[in-house]
Amino acid sequence: MTQGMLKEGIVAGRLSPRQYAENFSDLHPPLDRHEAHVEADRCYFCYDAPCMNACPTSIDIAMFIREIATGNPLGAAETIFEQNILGGMCARVCPTEQLCEEACVREAAEGKPVKIGQLQRHATDVAMTEGKQFFTRARATGKRIAVVGAGPAGLACAHRLAMHGHEVTIFDSRPKAGGLNEYGIATYKTPDGFARAEVDYVTAIGGIAIELGQQLGRDFTIDDLKAEYDAVFLGIGLGGVNALRAEGEEDGIEGLANAVDFIAELRQAKDLSTLSIGRRVVVVGGGMTAIDAAVQSKLLGAEEVTICYRRGQEHMNASQFEQDLAASKGVIIRHWLTPKRVLRDGGRVTGIELEYTQLADGKLTGMGHTMTIAADQVFKAIGQTLEDRWAEGMTLVGGRIDTDAEGRTSREGVWAGGDCIVAGDDLTVTAVAQGRDAAESINRTLSAATLIEKVGALANG
Structure with a gap:
């Protein structure tokens, strides 16, 4: 254990430069050509492809693995x-x-699936490294679409619309495009600026402009966009952060922060040694954000990191792999605990008091007795919400935008997808599918309108 790790409070530089580099290196080193061929040969190429049915974007997985197996990674990509x-x-x-x-x-047969994710990375990395583009734009339609949010849903929507020949402008409030792919995913999952490279790859098709530092509700409204564009797509994510609803939770307390802000700061840091972390860290939540915040706290040099979740392990949104990853890094995961009070010494966090919980008749209830965990830092990772002012008259259900199966909102000419809608599930792949499908719906709608205009013009001679 280094001397730096023994420092009390929230400090920077707990580890050596070598340790930072090792801790935040690629979580899954890429497969080389030989490894990819060996793994691809394990695929049975099932005729009914249950893997494809399980993919939210319906990638033809058996096909791309066969293409890798036959030495055609570009075809797979x-x-x-x-x-x-x-x-x-x-x-x-x-x-x-x-x-x-x-x-x-x-x-199912042997408890060791084909490494589909790593094979997919192998193929797409080859294509992106070589700068190989597979899609070209259709003839220009003259239609203009505004996309709000440069995250996965917005980028997927913009790319598909550009393929159909439409002009797309993406607006995003951040200084960089990419959304949660750029700001909200653990650094060790996407090192070496991959999120930025992917944005460049997606927009290389042409017909896509990106306006950064432009926020819906501050710099423009949906009415403004509808007046200037033929359609609007909202991929705005969830900007609000849920509160702990615990005694002593106030803004400005040293050591109490939102996990999403912590992850974003870490993702944008040029020098990890400048980032401060507590000796003892508690993360409240049970999803992927909680895991990412906890693991990265440990990798930054925190001595003790504990995740506290109000329900049981089987209820956690974080996958079993993510939970196991956290445990492998020394993170303690405690269940059936809900925050009651943030402990403070003046304006500084010293710990957190939690109440034990249980399910009674299907309802989560407190058991009346508590325990405390000493901490220099407490991160909130209990979910995000849509800021109502962004909805601008659209129907909300459970704090998210209600849409139909094609992504249409209750406002004519406005579609939405990703985390901000009721059907969103906080997964990049689902957001991509929803953005892509909304783009197809927008294209069908605009194409039908164009046809009606042409028929009307012919009828009027």
């Missing part, structure tokens, strides 16, 4: 990108163990 233009990122961050790999026949 094209097969992937046809359904998921952000296939490179999804290969890195998808919970494949809960999706395609869980459905793999080899998983």
